Amino acid sequence: MKVSLERKNLYGYIINSIVVIALGIIYWKQMDFTTNRLWHWVSLALVILTLGMLTTVFFILKAQLKAKRQSEEELLKNQKLLQSIINNTTNAISVKKINGEYILVNEKYQSILESSEKSLIGRTNHDILPKETADRYFNADLDAVKAGKEIQIEEVFEQSDGPHTYLSVKFPLFDASNRMYAIGTISTDITQRKAIMESQKAADTFFNMSIDSLVIASKDRFLKINPSLSKLLGYSNEELLNKPFATYIVPEDITITEQAIEKLEKGTDLINFKNRWICKDGTIKWLSWHATADTSTGMLYAIVRDITENLKLKEEDEKMMNELYESQQKLNMILENISDGVLVANTSKQVLLANDVANELFGIEDDSKISVDFSNHFKVLYPNGEKIFPVQNLPAELALAGEITDDIDVLLQNKKTNEMRRVLLSGRPILDNENHIAAVVVTIKDISRYKKLEEELERKDQASRPLIGFKTSRTKKKK
Incomplete structure (x- = not known):
């Protein structure tokens, strides 16, 4: 059984x-007090003094x-x-x-190497x-030894979920005589940070290439x-x-821009907000803004497009x-006020436009x-009404073939009422x-x-001829 120092004392x-x-x-029992009494009392005093010294040493050692125990407890506590x-x-x-x-080693380090503290203390990475991995870590420690001061390096540790990158701070430890005896390492997992940085780098690349x-x-x-x-506005x-x-x-657009920013700050996204900007060469450009805001930070994010040419084209189109509408209105007025029926058809023979005369x-x-x-x-009949007029000779068919026709005389017989109309048909292709x-047309x-x-x-002319001295062919035959 192990005996403590207090009990030994x-x-x-x-x-x-x-x-x-x-x-x-x-x-005491062997002393003869009849002779040399002073020496006996001195011997007795020495015994008592020895007891006192033993007691003093005991209490000193005990203290x-x-x-020491309190110091060890405090050290253990620390x-x-x-x-x-x-x-x-x-x-x-x-x-x-x-x-x-x-x-x-701390628990985080143990989890990285998937080893317990007992299995690590007193052992090396080798x-x-x-061997290849252990050599790499050992050489990194040697770099700190050679430098004799703190260094920072990136180290890759293979873990169960894949390789992780750590930023390791390595520093030498010195004893009381200022001799280097150990190397301390504090490693921070920067795998996610590096991924974010790579992502940020990629985002910056797209940002700048857009x-x-x-x-x-x-x-x-x-x-x-x-x-x-910068290229759009001409400024650096x-x-x-x-x-x-x-x-x-x-200047005239500053107020509406400030109002738009106020809406953004309240959480309302801007879609196709337009304002005018002054370029370095003095020209004015219309810009379209699609913007959103991070209300927690106040940051505004926007995509900007130059719509100056589009607006010009839109104005020209309008x-x-x-002008086309005015021309159409004029054409309609002309069509509706002429006495002829007018039909406009596409190449599929579908009528696109007919005036009132044609509708009637x-x-x-x-x-x-x-x-x-x-x-x-x-x-559709010939004028004598005895023969069908060929469809392929009608103005629409000829116009589709690129021919111009004028005043084709035909007779139209309504299929429902049998009413007859004598008409002149003309046709023109539109190119x-x-x-x-x-x-x-x-x-x-x-x-x-x-x-x-x-x-x-x-008929009247024929009836009036005899009255004014003209002889009919019948009268001549009688003679």
Whole structure:
């Protein structure tokens, strides 16, 4: 059984006291007080003094042992506190002798090597790792020994979920005589940080390569811009970053821009917000902004596009559409105020436009239901009414073939009512910019009334001839 120093001290004190007292008693009994009495009393005093010294030494040793025990308890407490601290840090911490033997490892370091403290203390990396890996770690420790001061290096540790990169701070430890005896290492896992940095690097690459202008800004200043915006406005990055961006906005648009920023700060995204910017060469450009804000930081993020040319094209398109609309209105007025029926059809023979005269002639208000070759509504006959007129000779068919026709005289017989109309048909192809046929125009002139008048005049002329001295062919034959 192991005996503590306190008990050893006590037992030694008791034994030595017993021995001294026993010797004193023996000496006392053997003393002859009749002779040399002074010497006997001196001897007795020495025994008592020895007992006193033994007692004093006992209490001194007891006090020292107590102090040592308290010191050891305090040291143990501090060691436990230190161990608790290093065990609860997210950093991996180790201390090795110069030869690579582990003196101290925390739990994080143990988890990296997947080994317990007992299996690591007193052993080297060569005892637990492949030689190539152990050599790499040992050489890194030697770099700190050679430098004689703190160094920082990146180390890769293979773990169960794959390789992890650690930023290791290695530093020499010195004893009381200033001799280096160990190397301490504090390693921080920077795997995720490196991934973020790589991601940030990739993001920066795309940020700078983007054709669109990309902006990160505060309420009144650009914080980061890509080269596209500098190229767009003509200013350098420094010029745009060092001044409030309102400096470059057309003064009349500053108020609406500030109002838009207020909306962003309240969490409302901007979609296609437009304002005007002054370029370095003095020209004005319209920019379209798609922006959002991080309300917790106040950061504004935006994609910017130059829409100056688009707006010009839009204005030109609107102007052209207005002119086209005016032309269309004029054309409609002309079509509706002429006496002839007009049909406009595409190359698929679908009627796109018919004026009121044509609608009345066909008895149909829906233009798309009119057939440009009349086949759904009329029989087309020669003027004598005895023979069908060939469909391929109608103006629409000829116009689709690129031919122009004028005043084809035909008779239209309504398939429902058998009503007859004498008309003159004309046709024209409409060509596009590439000189291809895009549509055809067919005009219908109703001459039925004129033909009736002509027949009536002819009849009256024949009736009046005898009255004014003309002889009919019948009278001549009688003679």
